[in-house]
Ligand code: UDP
C-alpha cells in the first residue's frame with residue numbers, strides 16, 4: 706500500500722505534443738501506484754489526447770480547462786510573458802478534492818509535459834509528509850536551481866532569478882502530501898500573481914514554512930529532474946513542398 710502519486714500534467718495542442726506525451730508516458734509506465742491527471746488547454750477534449758490516453762497503459766483522468774484568450778500566449782510571444790498551465794493545474798486540484806477525501810493516501814506532483822524525470826524522483830517523493838523538495842536541472846538560467854540544506858533542513862536557495870520569492874523554485878522541484886489539499890481547501894494557483902510566483906502562491910496558501918520542507922535527492926545534492934524545453938519545430942519546408950506540388954496559397 707504505497708501512497709498513490711498523482712501526477713498533474715497540463716498539455717496543449719502543437720505539433721510536438723504527441724512526442725512529449727509519448728516520452729513522458731514511457732517514463733511513467735515504470736512508476737508503481739501512479740495516477741496521471743492530464744488537463745488539456747482546449748475547448749473540448751481532442752481526439753489526439755483521448756486516443757493517446759486510451760492506449761497509453763496508465764491509470765489516468767482526462768480533464769479540460771481552457772486558458773482565456775487574454776491570458777493565452779501568441780506564437781510570437783516570448784513564453785514567459787503569460788502564465789502557463791495555471792487553470793489546468795487548478796482543474797486537477799478540483800478533481801482531487803471532489804473525487805478523493807482527506808483519508809486518501811497520496812502525493813501530488815506537478816509535471817509539465819516537456820520536462821525530464823528520472824525514476825528516482827518518484828521513489829524520493831513517494832514519502833512526503835508535507836512538502837518535499839529537490840534540485841531542478843537546467844532551470845532559472847543556471848545549470849540547476851536548488852534548495853540549500855544544512856543539517857537536513859532547508860535554510861535557503863541556490864537561485865539567481867527573483868531569489869526573494871517565498872519559495873523560489875520550479876514546479877518540478879517539489880511535491881505535496883494530498884492531505885494538505887483537504888486541510889487547505891482553497892489553496893490553488895492564480896492567473897493574477899506576478900511572474901514566477903505560482904509555486905510561492907500555492908505553498909503560502911497552505912501556510913508552509915521553510916522549516917516544513919523535506920529535502921530529498923541526497924539532501925538536494927543530486928539532480929533527478931530537468932526543466933528541459935523542446936525546440937520549436939521549423940516548418941518552412943512544408944510550404945516549399947506545398948508550392949512544388951501545386952497546392953500553394955491559392
Ligand atoms: N501549457 C498549456 N497551455 C499553453 C502553454 C503551456 O497547457 O498555452 C502547458 C504545457 O503543456 C506544460 C505547462 O503548461 O505542461 C508549462 O508550459 P511550458 O512547458 O511551455 O512552460 P515553460 O517550461 O517554458 O515554463
Ligand code: MN
Nearest residue numbers: 817819820934
Ligand atoms: Mn516546459
